[in-house]
Amino acid sequence: MELTRRDATAALAALGATGGVALGVRRTTDERRGRPGDGEELPDDEAVRTAMTAVAETMYPDAVSGIDSFVGAFLDGRLDGSPHGEGIRAAVAEVESAARSWDDAPVADLSPADRDELLRELGADVAEENPDGTTAERVRYYVVNELLxxxxxxxxxxxxxGIENPQGHPGGAESYQRGPP
Amino acid sequence: MSGAESVGDERSAADADADEAIDRTPVADADVCVVGAGPAGALVADRLAGDRDVVILDAGPRFDPEDRLARQERAIRPSYGRPDVWGMGGARDAHETAGDRTYPLNHARVKGVGGSTLHWQGMVMRLHEEDFNSGSERGVGPDWPIDYDDLRPYYAEAERELGVSGASDNPYAPPREEPHPMPPFEPSYSDSLFAEACESLGIDMHSVPNARNSEPYDDRSPCVGYGTCQPVCPSGAKYDATVHVERAEAAGATVIDRAPVEQLEHDGDDRVTAAVYATPDGERHRQEADAFVVAAGGVETPRLLLLSASDRYPDGLANGSGHVGEFFMDHLFVGAGGTLDEPTRQNHVGFYTSACDQFYDEADESQAPFKLEFFNYAGPSPVEMALTGDDWGDALAERLRDGYGNHVAMGGLVEQLPDAESRVTLADDRTDDRGNPVPRIEWTVGDRALDTIERANEIQVSILEELGADVEWVAGPDATGPAYHHMGTTRMSDDPDRGVVDADCRTHDLDNCWIASSSVFPTSGAMNPTLTIAALALRVGDDVAEWLADGS
Incomplete structure (x- = not known):
């Protein structure tokens, strides 16, 4: 099943192109800026897209295609200089930092199995999302759950x-009336 | 993330700068001061603003409409609790609960321009005729000092003001004089499944009125199916009170947000003279006016009256009866649900489209009125499921497919009787962010309501079993909870010894003070209260206008 630019637009329509839940992250992102630190700079937009697309290939089921353009178009809306966008950038930097430390390669160059392992080693599988939490909780919030x-x-x-009009998507007031396809 | 952090984090430095530029000083020569910018206050203000100088004070902020998608994301993401969506919680909203049952107050209200209609589901039924005469018709509780016929034209007007989608197919509804302003939402697919089961059991289903646009109305969008009605509608299809606040402002009213009223001052002639309110800069101001309308909901309204105690009124303002804060009521939720072996198409929308009022007027001394609802949002939402769990990829997709799709559920509301021991008082030693005693809620529920929940459960389970469902949960007397409808705490009565306000919702003790709120309900019925709140508010608006026209 192919993800399209329309899907990305729909996701942005549901979630907002600016700020995400920025109401709750303004203070914390300022504090976190540059946290991956040790002299490392935060990734630019292209690097964030590359890394997020790589992670999405692990997050999304095999039946999905068109991930590259979907994630790219989605992030076009989310990486807008808002605190939430900068939170994504900082969390991606932490994922990249771990990939380079543990696997000597950026996340996009890892095999699917190694990418999966990296995210689990980070604890993002068992963490509860929290924009103000530990590395695992922030990666869960800004990377894993952002993509999901x-x-x-x-x-x-x-x-x-099984639901063509999922919660958050303004898919009209007709689908609830229809029976199963 | 706690509500307290959420409230603080909502305000950036830019917001603070903007706040400093906002004039929150009192309006000179105001005719009417309205306390609270929820639906009641908004409708009263809109009613009066064209002809009178009106000021609306609200404890909460004016929310930016541009933030609604962000609030929707909060509603979906597991990191945020329900109070976080609209910034409830923290010292401003501190409260205490006591008694048998915990009351989750900050899940149950929103402070700010629009009030709790910002997070409500938007169901708008009229009370039944017998609800106004519970004592004489059912043998329990007081009669209201007004009848259905007194409110009937105001109900019709309230339906036009809010924008109600509905049909006249409900044989159990009270008489109405004209169709609803908009056609009803069509029944859901799952309604059609329920219909077969109900038919074989002799149980009637009918449409349900929604304060949600089924077509463009009042320059607002029709419903586009975001599916997050409760707690936020990003499209504006669901009515909220910002509609009437903005209309009142356009007619000349002044809205002062983030201005909690801490006290109502009075003179020696039984008149309120000023509302004392605080502003974010730490200052306190006095808003004087000829007439005052307290519209702060079923908890903050009695709290404000109690906080306004003085030498002349040592037990609190308008409390000559001693009943301010007493008779706190809510509707009891009753529900049951399970799964079928076929798709049920849930969670496309966040409202329901069919109900059953067949058993409502069976109410008597031992059985409370209750209504039944057929849910369109039974079981989990896949997107919310996806954000928790330790799986992703194919495994996650498989879990979502397994977890979603076959659920069915019914809900309902049950009346509870007024009980003086169920009440809102002031906490002894806990204060809010401005040093005022916080509300203390003692919520008790009597046997009539609990027995009726069992009766409603029996019907719900029988319908689900007829449907072929595997019944997996029942919200009975032990699992029931409040529907977040705060009622009864400044009850209406012709007798000054038995009530706080008269039949016009004016306080018995103070000539120029009205209360527009579900707090005036002497009994609650089992219908969602907001349409009745709106009808009463419009009536209060007329009474205030007449009083002012008569030279106060």
Missing amino acids: LALYSSPTGGELV
Whole structure:
């Protein structure tokens, strides 16, 4: 099932192109800016897209195609200089830092198995999302759940699991009346 | 993330700078001061603003409409609790609960321009005729000093003001004089499944009125199916009171946000003279006016009256009866649900489209009125499921497919009787961010309501079993909770010894002070209260206008 630019637009329509839940992250991102530190600079937009696309290939089911353009278009809206966008950038930097430390390669160059392992080693699988929490909790919030939210609030993502008008997507007031396809 | 952090984090430095530029000083020569910018206060203000100088004070902020998608994301993400969506919590909203049942107050209200209609579900039924005469018709509780016929034209007007989608297919509804302003939402697919089961059991289903646009109305969008009605509608299809606040402002009213009223001052002639309110800069101001309308909901309204105690009124303002804060009521939730072996198409929208009022008027001394609802949002939402758990990729997709799709559920509301021991008082030694005693809630529920929950459960389970469902949960007497409808704490009565306000919702003790709120309900019925709040508010608006026209 192919993700399209329309899906990305739909996800942005659901989640907002600016700020995400920025109401709650303004203070913390300022504090976190540069946290990956040790002289490392935060990744630019292109590097964030590359890393997030690589992570999405692990997050999304095999049946999904078009991940590259979907994630790119979604991040076009989210990486807008808002505190939430900068939170994504900082969390990606932490994922990249771990990849280079543990696997000597950027996350996009890792095999699918190694990428999966990296995220689990970071603790992002068992962590509860928290924009102000530990590394694992921030990666869960800004990377893992960011990507899962984008997919499963889009029509194609919803269809994958049986609902073409998922919560958060303004898919009209007709689908609830229809029986199963 | 706690609500307290959320409230603080919502305000950036830019917001603070903007705050400094906002004039929150009192309005000179105001005719009417309205305390609270929820639906009641908004409708009263809109009613009066064209002809009178009106000031609305609200404890909470004016929310930016541009933030609604961000608030929706908060509603979906597991990191945020329900109070975080609209910034509830922290010292401003501190409270105490006591008694048998915990009351989750900050889940149950929103402070700010629009009030709790910002997070409500938007169901708008009229009370039944017998609800106004519970004592004489059912043998329990007081009668209201007004009848359904007194409120009937105001109900019709309230439906037009809020924008209600509905049909006249409910044989159990009270008489109405005209169709709803908009056609109803069509029944859901799962309604059609329920319909077969109900038909074979002889149980009637009918449409349900929604304060949600089924077509463009009042320059607002029709519903576009975001599915997060409660707690936030990003499209504006669901009515909220910002509609009437903005209309009142356009007609000349002044809105002062982040201005909690701490006290109502009075003179020696039983008149309120000023509302004393605080502002974010730490200052306190006095808003004088000829007339005052307290519209701060079923908890903050009695709290403000109690906080306004003086030498002349040592037990609190308008409390000659001693009943301010007593008879706190909510509706009891009753529900049951399970799964079928076929798809049920849930969670496309966040409201329900069919209900059953068939058993409502069976109410008597031992059985409370209750209504039944057929949910369109049973079981988990896949996107919310996706954000928790330790799986991703194919395993996650498989879990979502397994977890979503076959759920069905019914809900309902049950009346609780007024009980003086169920009440809102002031906490003895806990204060809010401005040093005022916080509300203390003692919520008790009597046997009539608990027995009725069992009766409603029996019907719900019988319908689900007829449907072929595997019944997996029942919210019975032990698992029930409040529907977040705060009622009864400044009850209406013709007798000054038995009530706080008269039949016009004016306080018995003070000539120029009205209360527009569900706090005036002597009994609660089992219908969602907001349409009745709106109808009463419009009526209060007329009474205040008449009083002012008569030269105060």
